[in-house]
Amino acid sequence: GAGVSQSPSNKVTEKGKDVELRCDPISGHTALYWYRQSLGQGLEFLIYFQGNSAPDKSGLPSDRFSAERTGGSVSTLTIQRTQQEDSAVYLCASSLSGGAYTQYFGPGTRLTVL
Amino acid sequence: AQTVTQSQPEMSVQEAETVTLSCTYDTSESNYYLFWYKQPPSRQMILVIRQEAYKQQNATENRFSVNFQKAAKSFSLKISDSQLGDTAMYFCAFFQGAQKLVFGQGTRLTINP
Numbered sequence: 001g002a003g004v005s006q007s008p009s010n011k012v013t014e015k016g017k018d019v020e021l022r023c024d025p026i027s028g029h030t031a032l033y034w035y036r037q038s039l040g041q042g043l044e045f046l047i048y049f050q051g052n053s054a055p056d057k058s059g060l061p062s063d064r065f066s067a068e069r070t071g072g073s074v075s076t077l078t079i080q081r082t083q084q085e086d087s088a089v090y091l092c093a094s095s096l097s098g099g100a101y102t103q104y105f106g107p108g109t110r111l112t113v114l
Numbered sequence: 115a116q117t118v119t120q121s122q123p124e125m126s127v128q129e130a131e132t133v134t135l136s137c138t139y140d141t142s143e144s145n146y147y148l149f150w151y152k153q154p155p156s157r158q159m160i161l162v163i164r165q166e167a168y169k170q171q172n173a174t175e176n177r178f179s180v181n182f183q184k185a186a187k188s189f190s191l192k193i194s195d196s197q198l199g200d201t202a203m204y205f206c207a208f209f210q211g212a213q214k215l216v217f218g219q220g221t222r223l224t225i226n227p
Binding site: 050091093099100103104106108110 | 209215218219
């Protein structure tokens with residue numbers, strides 16, 4: 001079946017603008033993760049959704065970052081008032097049911113904040 | 115907190131050679147999972163191999179195999195008969211119940227013709 005999809009593939013924005021990044025997980029996967037990949041920090045966990053449970057937001061770097069998952073499927077990561085340090089590749093992953101199930105990644109969204 | 119260390123930022127080998135990528139990790143837990151992911155220039159993270167810590171047998175997937183040394187907290191990846199398509203960033207990752215993967219800094223592997 002189809003893999004994890006993300007849109008847009010690339011996003012260029014101006015400092016101070018808000019951006020929304022979208023993730024479509026593999027059909028039937030109840031767990032969804034967001035990670036950030038940047039040159040200075042490597043790969044960092046941001047947030048985790050599992051079914052209808054409250055999300056684990058422990059990795060969000062500031063209150064400018066938020067995410068939601070509608071209907072247990074598509075997720076949107078929103079960054080408000082973007083800063084240059086937000087420039088990174090944002091990766092989404094899904095797994096069958098959280099836990100130790102393998103996480104399958106999307107192609108990522110490259111965000112550039114000018 | 116768990117940490118994962120990949121001590122080789124870059125490696126380069128000739129096609130058809132065997133190459134081993136190193137990974138060490140730090141944890142006080144006994145039950146966990148380890149992964150190697152490959153990230154080619156397309157950015158897509160692709161699972162190469164996974165290992166459950168409770169299994170003594172080393173995982174293998176075709177040309178890819180691991181040397182899992184639990185006591186030493188070491189998890190190296192061996193690529194046999196390397197191919198040009200193996201050129202990519204390789205990330206070692208750790209999972210233990212916290213519902214997130216913890217990644218190493220990555221090793222950039224180049225396979226030369």
